[in-house]
Amino acid sequence: MVQKLIKGIHHVSAITGNVKENYHFYTEILGMRLVKKTVNQDDTSMYHLFYADERGNPGTDLTFFEIPRAGKTYPGTNSISNTSLRVSNDEAIQFWKKRFEEFGVEHDTISRNNSRLTIFFRDFEGQRLSLVSDENNEGVSGGKPWDKSPIPIQYGIVGLGPITLTVSILGNTEKILTSVLGFKKVGENKLNVENVERDVHIFETAEGGTGAEVHVIEMKDQRRERAGRGSVHHVAFRVEDEKELNEWVNTLNELNIPNSGFVERYYFRSLYFREPNGILFELATDGPGFESDEDFEQLGGKLALPPYFENEREEIEANLEPLDTK
Numbered sequence: 001m002v003q004k005l006i007k008g009i010h011h012v013s014a015i016t017g018n019v020k021e022n023y024h025f026y027t028e029i030l031g032m033r034l035v036k037k038t039v040n041q042d043d044t045s046m047y048h049l050f051y052a053d054e055r056g057n058p059g060t061d062l063t064f065f066e067i068p069r070a071g072k073t074y075p076g077t078n079s080i081s082n083t084s085l086r087v088s089n090d091e092a093i094q095f096w097k098k099r100f101e102e103f104g105v106e107h108d109t110i111s112r113n114n115s116r117l118t119i120f121f122r123d124f125e126g127q128r129l130s131l132v133s134d135e136n137n138e139g140v141s142g143g144k145p146w147d148k149s150p151i152p153i154q155y156g157i158v159g160l161g162p163i164t165l166t167v168s169i170l171g172n173t174e175k176i177l178t179s180v181l182g183f184k185k186v187g188e189n190k191l192n193v194e195n196v197e198r199d200v201h202i203f204e205t206a207e208g209g210t211g212a213e214v215h216v217i218e219m220k221d222q223r224r225e226r227a228g229r230g231s232v233h234h235v236a237f238r239v240e241d242e243k244e245l246n247e248w249v250n251t252l253n254e255l256n257i258p259n260s261g262f263v264e265r266y267y268f269r270s271l272y273f274r275e276p277n278g279i280l281f282e283l284a285t286d287g288p289g290f291e292s293d294e295d296f297e298q299l300g301g302k303l304a305l306p307p308y309f310e311n312e313r314e315e316i317e318a319n320l321e322p323l324d325t326k
Contacts, residue, residue, distance in 0.1 A: 004239075004240065004244055004247075005182045005205050005206045006181050006182060006183070006205045006206065006212075006237045006238060006239065006283070007058075007059075007140070007205070007206050007207075007212070007237075007238035007239065007240065007286070008059055008139075008140045008205060008206060008207070008211045008212035008237070008238050009059055009160045009161075009163055009211055009212065009235065009236070009237060009238065010058050010059060010061070010236040010237055010238040010268075010282070010283075010284040010286075011050075011058075011059075011061035011062070011063055011160070011235075011236045011284065012061075012062055012063070012080070012083045012160060012163060012232060012234075012235050012236070013048075013063040013064070013065065013232070013233045013234050013235075013236070014062070014063070014064050014065075014083070014127060014230075014231065014232045014233060015064065015065055015067055015070055015227065015228065015229055015230070015231055015232075015233055016064045016065070016066055016067070016070075016125060016127075016229055016230075017066070017067060017068055017069070017070045017125060017228075017229035018066075018068070018124075018125070018229075019047050019049065019064070019066040019321070019323055020321075020323060021124055022049065022064055022066070022123075022124075022125075023049065023323060023325065025123050025124055026049075026051045026062070026064075026123075027051070028150060029099075029103055029105065030051075030085075030151075030157060031145070031146075031149040031150050031151030031156055031157065032051035032052060032053075032062065032146075032149070032157055033051065033052060033053065033054055033056075033146040033148075033149065033299070033300065034049060034050070034051055034299075034300035034325055035050050035051070035052045035055060035056035035061070035290045035299045035300050036048075036049070036050040036056065036267065036290050036294075036299065036300055036304055037049055037050075037300050037301075037302065037303055037304060037323065037325050038050075038303065038304045038305060038306075039303075039305065039309070039316060039320070040065050041265060041266075041306070041309075044309065044312065044316050044319075045316075045319045045320070046065055046066050046067060046320075047064075047065070047066040047320060047323065048063060048064070048065055048066075049063060049064045049066075050062075050063045050290070050300075051063070051064075052143070053142075053143030053144050053145055053146065053156075053157070053158060053159060054143070054144050054145065054146040054147070054296075055143075055289070055290065055291065055296060055299065056289065056290040056299070057143040057144075057159070058238050058268075058284075058286040059140065059142075059143065059159045059160055059211050059238060060142070060143040060157075060158070060159040060160060061160070062083065062085070062160065065233060067229070070228045070229040071226075071228040071229070072228050072229070072230075073126060073225070073226065073227055073228040073229065073230045073231040074225065074226040074228075075128075075225055076166070076219075076222050076223045076224050076225035076226065077166050077167055077168040077219050077222050077223065077224050077225060077277070078166070078167055078168055078224050078225060078277040078278045078279060079165070079166050079224075079225035079227070079231065079232070079279065080163060080164070080165055080231075080232035080234070080235055080279060081128060081164050081165065081166040081217070081225075081232075082120070082128045082129065082130055082163070082164035082215075083127075083128070083129055083130075083160070083163060083164075083232060084118070084129070084130040084131070084132045084160070084161035084162050084163070084164075084210075085129065085130070085131050085132070085157045085159070085160060085161060086131075086132055086133075086134050086137075086142050086157065086158045086159045086160065086161040086210050086211065087131050087132070087133060087134065087155060087156070087157060087158065088133075088134050088135075088142070088154065088155075088156075088158060089133055089134065089135045090117045090133045090135045091154075091155075092131075092133065092154070092155040093110055093117045093118070093119055093131060093133050094110070095152075095155045096119060096131050096155070097110055097119055100119070100121055105121055105122075105123075106121060106122045107119055107120065107121035107122070108120040108121070113130070113132065113189065113191065114162070114187075114189045114200070114202060114213075114215075115136075116132050116133050116135070116136070116210070117132070117133040117135065118130050118131065118132045118133070119131050122230075123230070125229045125230035126229075126230035127230045127231075127232075128230075130161075131157075132161040132162065132210055134158065134210055137209045137210050137211075138208075138209055139204070139206075139207040139208040139209015139210065139211060139212055140206065140207045140208070140209050140210070140211030140212045141211070142158030142159040142210075142211065143158050143159045144158070145157060145158060159211055160211065161210040161211065161213070162202075162210060162213035162214065162215050163213075163214055163215070163235050164200070164214075164215040164216075164217065165214060165215070165216045165217070165277075165279055166193075166216075166217045166218075166219055166222075166225075167216060167217070167218055167219070167277040167279070168218070168219065168220055168222075168224070168277060169218070169220075169276070169277060170201060170216060170218035172275065172276035172277055173216055173275050173276065173277055173279070174201065174203075174216065175276075176275040176276065176281075177203050177214060177216075177275075178203070180251075180252075180255065180257070181205070181237065182205060183203040183204060183205045183214065184203065184204060184205070185201060185202065185203050186202050186203065186204050186208070187202045188200060188201055188202060189202060189215070191217065193217065193219075198217050198218075198219065199217070199218070200215050200216070200217055201215070201216045201217075201218075202214075202215055203215075203216065205237075224278075233280065234272070234279075234280035234281065234282050235279075235280075235281060235282070236270070236281075236282035236283065236284040237281065237282070237283055237284070238284065238285075238286055239283050239284065239285055239286070240285070240286060241285050241286070241287065242269050242285055244285075245262065245269050245270075245271055245283060245284075245285055246262060248271055248283050249261055249262055249271055252271070252273060257273055258273060258274070259271060259272060259273035260272040260273065264308075265284070265306075266288075266292070266293075266306035266307070266308075267288065267289060267290055267292065267306075268284045268285045268286070268287065268288070268289075269284070269285045270282050270283065270284045270285075271283045271284075293306075300325050301325060301326050302325075302326075303316075303317060303320070
């Protein structure tokens with residue numbers, strides 16, 4: 001078994017049906033920086049956008065695949081049912097409540113979730129999100145908001161917080177998290193989900209804290225989610241480097257867990273597998289990062305392609321709707 005612990009959440013990748021509205025919402029409303037405008041490496045006909053802190057530090061990236069024909073999401077089990085975003089303190093949560101009211105963003109009242117001040121909200125496609133305060137965080141540190149964001153830097157989003165999974169069989173997911181990935185269960189919480197109070201099982205890894213938690217809700221009485229625009233495709237967890245990633249490949253193979261094997265993504269290296277309830281997990285390295293083909297000041301300004309796609313650039317660009325991100 002691999003000895004080193006997963007370091008925390010690396011990124012979350014979701015689905016949008018409208019890349020222009022998506023870009024507007026996440027940069028102009030939420031104030032995140034587009035650090036990479038590229039394509040889905042498994043299907044270069046679709047955009048893959050990365051929103052993050054000032055430079056796309058590991059643990060700060062919320063990414064989107066554009067699938068224009070994606071249907072409506074029908075929420076249910078065996079899904080990533082909430083993506084939380086971290087802000088520095090409780091005061092920031094109050095700022096965001098006022099901002100959501102100003103811009104007509106659908107949101108709930110401010111509440112406490114696992115003792116942290118939290119506000120749940122939805123984007124224009126119903127993507128299930130929340131903002132969580134780092135006021136008392138003692139675990140994995142957050143990133144640094146971009147100083148050219150429309151959001152005052154003291155209120156800016158500093159990274160990804162706890163990811164919530166909704167599953168039909170808790171034990172199956174718990175076994176993968178604890179016995180394979182090395183998370184430990186640290187407690188339980190209650191959360192009102194569609195007017196039903198549900199138990200939330202809390203798991204953490206490494207330093208713990210808001211950037212290293214997975215929350216799992218068991219809902220045996222619900223049907224499986226039908227994914228579409230506004231749903232999450234997968235969650236990625238942080239590993240240090242390529243050497244460690246290859247050790248994870250060996251571990252999964254030894255345990256007879258079907259997986260992708262090593263996958264080159266240029267900005268990081270990856271490994272994919274599904275936990276028993278069908279949710280797609282990725283392990284991704286902390287580097288090389290997004291400045292391998294763009295300078296810091298120019299991040300996200302043009303269509304970036306890994307070198308192995310450069311000879312296809314003309315064809316790829318012809319299949320994409322123009323998206324002005326300068």
